[in-house]
Amino acid sequence: MALFNLNATAHPATITHDYAKVSKERMIARVGSIKASLALDARKGGQMSAEKKSNLKEEVKGILRELGAREEALDKIVESLT
Amino acid sequence: MAQGTVTMFQEFLGSLGLGEFNLNTDLYKIGLITAAATPGTTDADPGWAAGRTTNFLANESTPGGNYSTGGADITNTWAEAAGVGKFDAADQSPYLAVDASNPTVVRWGIIYNDTDADKKAIGFIDMGASFDATTGDINITWNASGIFTFTLS
Numbered sequence: 001m002a003l004f005n006l007n008a009t010a011h012p013a014t015i016t017h018d019y020a021k022v023s024k025e026r027m028i029a030r031v032g033s034i035k036a037s038l039a040l041d042a043r044k045g046g047q048m049s050a051e052k053k054s055n056l057k058e059e060v061k062g063i064l065r066e067l068g069a070r071e072e073a074l075d076k077i078v079e080s081l082t
Numbered sequence: 083m084a085q086g087t088v089t090m091f092q093e094f095l096g097s098l099g100l101g102e103f104n105l106n107t108d109l110y111k112i113g114l115i116t117a118a119a120t121p122g123t124t125d126a127d128p129g130w131a132a133g134r135t136t137n138f139l140a141n142e143s144t145p146g147g148n149y150s151t152g153g154a155d156i157t158n159t160w161a162e163a164a165g166v167g168k169f170d171a172a173d174q175s176p177y178l179a180v181d182a183s184n185p186t187v188v189r190w191g192i193i194y195n196d197t198d199a200d201k202k203a204i205g206f207i208d209m210g211a212s213f214d215a216t217t218g219d220i221n222i223t224w225n226a227s228g229i230f231t232f233t234l235s
Contacts, residue, residue, distance in 0.1 A: 007233045008095065010088040011225035015209055017218035022173050029226045033170035036161030037106055048107045055157055059172055 027063045034060050035081060042082040057081060085210025088193075088229055089121070091128045094204050103204070105160035105169050108197035112177065112207070112222075113153040114143040117189040121206040130194040130201035138192045138203065147181030149215065152196065158229075165235075169204075170228035176219035184215035191222075193229070205230070 034056045041048040057078045064074055083089070097103055113130050115121075119141040121128070127135035130152065145151045156171035177191075178184060189212045194203040213220065 005235045007235055008090060008230060009227075009233065010090050010205060010230040011227045012084070013086045013088055013207060013225055013229070014221075014223040015086045015207070016221045016223070017213070018221075022175065022223050023226070026173065026223065026226045029228075030170065030173065030224075033159045033161060033168060033228060036163060036168075037159030037170075040161045041106055044106075047104070052107070052109070052157070056159065059157060 038082045083208045087208040090205035108195050110158045111153040111196045112191040114188045115141040115190050116187045117212050128203040143185035143188050147183035148179050167232040168228040174222040177222045178220040180219050186214045188213045
C-alpha cells in the first residue's frame with residue numbers, strides 16, 4: 001500500500017493565432033500564482049534571482065492595470081508582495 | 083490530442099524525485115519544433131540538448147524573426163496551497179509575434195528547464211497542426227488551473 005498518492009494533472013492551454021483576450025478568472029489566478037510563488041521563495045530563503053522577481057512583479061502590475069486597478073495603487077500593491 | 087493539450091513526460095516525475103528541477107526559481111522555456119518529431123509521454127531522457135536520448139533541439143523550428151534559438155522564458159512560478167502544488171507561467175499573447183522571418187513550420191512546443199545543464203524537458207504542448215508563423219501570431223493562454231498540478235490525496 002502506498003504511503004500517499006500524488007496525482008499529477010496537466011491542464012490544457014489555449015493556442016490562438018488572433019488576439020484573444022485573457023479571461024478575468026485566468027488573470028486573477030495568475031496573480032495568485034505569482035503571489036504564492038514569491039511567498040514560497042521568501043520562506044525558502046530567497047533563492048530567486050532579482051531579475052525574475054522583478055519580472056514577476058511587473059507582470060502583476062500589468063495584470064492589475066488590465067483589470068482596472070488605479071495607477072497610483074499599483075506600486076503600493078506590488079510593494080506589498082514579498 | 084487536441085490543440086493546447088499539455089502532456090508531461092514520465093521521466094520528469096523521476097527527475098523531480100531526484101531534486102533535478104526547481105520549479106520556482108529555475109528558468110523554463112518553450113522551444114518550438116517541427117512535425118519531424120512527435121513527442122510522447124514515454125520518451126526516454128527527453129530534453130533540449132545534444133546528449134539527451136530524446137533531443138528535441140535536433141528538430142527545432144528554424145530560428146528567425148521573433149523566434150530565437152531555444153525559445154523564450156515563460157516566467158514560471160510554483161507554489162502549494164491546500165494540498166495542490168501548481169506550476170504556472172505568464173500568458174503569452176503573443177508567444178511569437180508574426181514576422182516574415184519567423185519559422186514556417188511549428189508543430190509542438192517543448193517545455194524545458196533552461197537552467198539545468200542537461201536542459202531536461204517537463205512536457206510538451208500540442209499546437210494542433212503545423213503552423214506557419216509568418217502568417218500570424220502564436221498566442222498561448224495557460225489554463226486557469228496552471229500548466230500542471232500535483233494533488234495529494
